[in-house]
Amino acid sequence: MSKDSKSMAFPLGLLAGVVGGIVAGVLFAPKPGKETREELVQAASEFYEKHSPEINNAKKQAMDSVELLKCKLEKQIKTFADTIKSRKMRKAKEKENSEFNQ
DSSP: OOHHHHHHHHHHHHHHHHHHHHHHHHHTSSSOHHHHHHHHHHHHHHHHHHHHHHHHHHHHHHHHHHHHHHHHHHHHHHHHHHHHHHHHHHHHHHHHHHHHHO
């Protein structure tokens, strides 16, 4: 696990725990469905307003990590494709040399 993903694990876990606690608390409250939905929307809105900088920062870090992984994966695919191409060229040359020597 990279340093960036380790530093993101706790804040994302905390965020997920808080959101999960809010949702569970509202859903298990003995109230009618309409009231429950309204409270859930209200709680989510308040939470987002209060923690939007942290949420946006976590989102940005997650997108940066995805972009980095995408670049690394593209590099690995290119390396793999180059290796295959190189082996095909070598085999073609070997075949050409063996046919020429006959």
